[in-house]
Amino acid sequence: MKTAPHATAIPLRTPLFRGERRLRIALVGMPNSGKSTLFQAVSSTSIRTGELAGTHRAYGECAVQIGLDEARVIDLPSIHSLHHLEHDDRVTLQYLLWGDDLPPVSVHEPGGPPAPFSPPDVIIQVVDATSLERHL
């Protein structure tokens, strides 16, 4: 069958990052770096919020459509320093490493995994460009 001269087939990149293949993207950074602003700018209406286990630090999670691909974006609690880790900062790092799993070495510790979803496939570090030295 002949196609109309103006019809063009656009090849689909496959596989698409959808369903089970969708990427989980975590926003990390110091307080006031702009994580929540970025999250609000890209997020859909169905934001799920919660606290990382054993802390009062809130996270937000939502589905985002990127062209034909899907992702889940997570606004994580701020990390204040990597040098003298406070308990809450440590829990955020635990999430980045293990997500909803606990490593064998910590199975004896009380409390569950930091968050009810898997660790990120992609980490985006958000920095305040007017204060790069401190944020990096």
Ligand SMILES: Nc1nc2c(ncn2[C@@H]2O[C@H](COP(=O)(O)OP(=O)(O)O)[C@@H](O)[C@H]2O)c(=O)[nH]1
């Ligand atoms: N000038 C400027 N201010 C920003 C930008 N992104 C965020 N802010 C401001 O920085 C402050 C902290 O942002 P927020 O997203 O709450 O930071 P978070 O602590 O990393 O979640 C807020 O007052 C924002 O309005 C930006 O790109 N430019």
Ligand SMILES: [Mg+2]
């Ligand atoms: Mg925030």
